[in-house]
Amino acid sequence: MTDPVTSLAEHYRRQCGSELDPHFHGEAWLREAFLAVPREHFVPDRVWWPQRGADGQYPLMDRTRRPRQWLKAVYRPGAPLITQIEDGAVLPEAPAGSDAFTSSISCARVVVTMLRHLGPQPGETVLEIGTGTGYSTALLCHRLGDEAVTSIEVDAGLAATAAHNLKGLGLSPRLVTGDGTYGYAARAPYDRHISTACVQRVPTTWLQQIRAVGRILTPLTTPLGTDALLTLTTDNAGGATGQLLTAVNFMLLRSQRRRQPWKELGWPRLADFHVRIDHDGQHIGVPPP
Numbered sequence: 001m002t003d004p005v006t007s008l009a010e011h012y013r014r015q016c017g018s019e020l021d022p023h024f025h026g027e028a029w030l031r032e033a034f035l036a037v038p039r040e041h042f043v044p045d046r047v048w049w050p051q052r053g054a055d056g057q058y059p060l061m062d063r064t065r066r067p068r069q070w071l072k073a074v075y076r077p078g079a080p081l082i083t084q085i086e087d088g089a090v091l092p093e094a095p096a097g098s099d100a101f102t103s104s105i106s107c108a109r110v111v112v113t114m115l116r117h118l119g120p121q122p123g124e125t126v127l128e129i130g131t132g133t134g135y136s137t138a139l140l141c142h143r144l145g146d147e148a149v150t151s152i153e154v155d156a157g158l159a160a161t162a163a164h165n166l167k168g169l170g171l172s173p174r175l176v177t178g179d180g181t182y183g184y185a186a187r188a189p190y191d192r193h194i195s196t197a198c199v200q201r202v203p204t205t206w207l208q209q210i211r212a213v214g215r216i217l218t219p220l221t222t223p224l225g226t227d228a229l230l231t232l233t234t235d236n237a238g239g240a241t242g243q244l245l246t247a248v249n250f251m252l253l254r255s256q257r258r259r260q261p262w263k264e265l266g267w268p269r270l271a272d273f274h275v276r277i278d279h280d281g282q283h284i285g286v287p288p289p
């Protein structure tokens, strides 16, 4: 008997690709990569849905017991799936009460948006922080070739599973188990750097390991109740400038879990946001630093 997941997966992938159409922004390579890489291959058999059910618990999606529900969840464009809670202390055996999510496969829409802003070009190298399941690593391999991709995961169990997932598709990027806060000097400099874990402060080592003029893309915590995607372009003097692109939500880089005061992170006070209302509408801004 044919596995219902295998026979339906391509159909759901195409459907999800169509729904993501505006997010590809006409980038053919990105659409091709999305359609070529089987997202379901990277999703564990049991994952948690990211919203609480009526019982107040995060429901468990089980590939074996409810294959169609699991596969639909895999290809919901806006749904991340939780693959680890409390660094693995909560086992994926039942719905979960804890919201201390420590790893996920990011939702397809955010993965595509991040890769579009990263804009990797053939011939370039990339360093990824947060291998997770290995899904976004596989998309990078599709674009750049395995040799150009380095990915670091801090959690040894997740790193081993990602290595297995990638190998299963015949992919062999350089995978490193360790703390991505320090980047990976052995293969520096890189043309592009992407983090799939959120920072409060961009580690200076990331800037040092990027070619001038290179790009860094990372989620950044903000005092406005959401994280935001930050893009930075490095200069020739060891610095970088950039902007916030869009609201996202990510788990914190493990080494930066202890919250720091916003002021120490360089954020303006809320009182520094200026609001003006005139006949053109409402305008909100902060003076540049």
Ligand SMILES: C[S@@+](CC[C@H](N)C(=O)[O-])C[C@H]1O[C@@H](n2cnc3c(N)ncnc32)[C@H](O)[C@@H]1O
Binding pocket: 102, 103, 104, 105, 106, 129, 130, 131, 132, 133, 134, 135, 136, 137, 152, 153, 154, 155, 158, 178, 179, 180, 181, 196, 197, 250, 251, 252, 253, 254, 255
């Ligand atoms: C949103 S998940 C990764 C999603 C992944 N790109 C995928 O496609 O499945 C973020 C990952 O960052 C990892 N992480 C957190 N802190 C880290 C650190 N200091 N160094 C490397 N990885 C880290 C977490 O363990 C987690 O697996």
